Amino acid sequence: WYQVYFIRTDRSGYFRMYPDLGGPFQSLDQVDCAINHHLAKLQHPSEFEEKDNYSIVDKLIHEHNYYPDGTPKRTNSRSKTNPNEEQRHLVQAILDQYNDDNNLFGVHAHELESLVRHKGIYENDRWFYHFNFTTKTKGANGTLGSSNLFFAEVSHMREEDAWEVNCCCTINSDDNGHCYGCRNNGSPGMQHPTDTGAYTGGHLDEYLPFGGDDRVKRLQGYVFCLVQEEALEGVLERIYSYFDRDRNTVAEQLK
Structure with a gap:
């Protein structure tokens, strides 16, 4: 969680x-x-945690199956609500910084309209993320005007949390700067500035680790399952070590 x-x-x-x-x-x-x-x-207490008539084993099983906010761990319910929530928060931060840097306030400030597409690129021990998104600005009468198409690139070194905004700019609908990273890794529709010097990543003819983006997602999902199974074994052994309980019963409840 x-x-x-x-x-x-x-x-x-x-x-x-x-x-x-x-x-x-x-x-x-x-x-x-x-x-x-x-x-x-x-992390509000769930109805389960507020009850006193459950054993320690039952509580351990509950903690394994549910996140602190009560969401089941073995479903995609958290991601289904808004699968691009994190990316949208990041793009909003980039856009707010763009407004600050260009003294765009009030009716002149760009408001995030839609996250169109995003793609991760890995080059030279560094992660790059490319975004296309649209914004709108308010007219003199307060109504939203026409959409503006943006490109943005942020990056960070592997295993570091500090993000660097390399580029954030408006682009035309026919701009089509070349990017090996987006093309090779499953996002050929990503639009880039015509001036390819405006962005840093995507100039090496390489692929993401393990191959294309779809393959990475499959492998990462598989690795995650292996980690989950290892974690499951740890929980089982913890229960078996301290409590005399039928293994099949516990394993069935943890599924």
């Missing part, structure tokens, strides 16, 4: 958070408090 938060510093030095947890915040201590408060709300 995990929750991803993106943090950026605005032009006044305040910290902004995505998803929006209030703020702006003056210090990282305030950010930490906001995150802890948000997590505490997500």
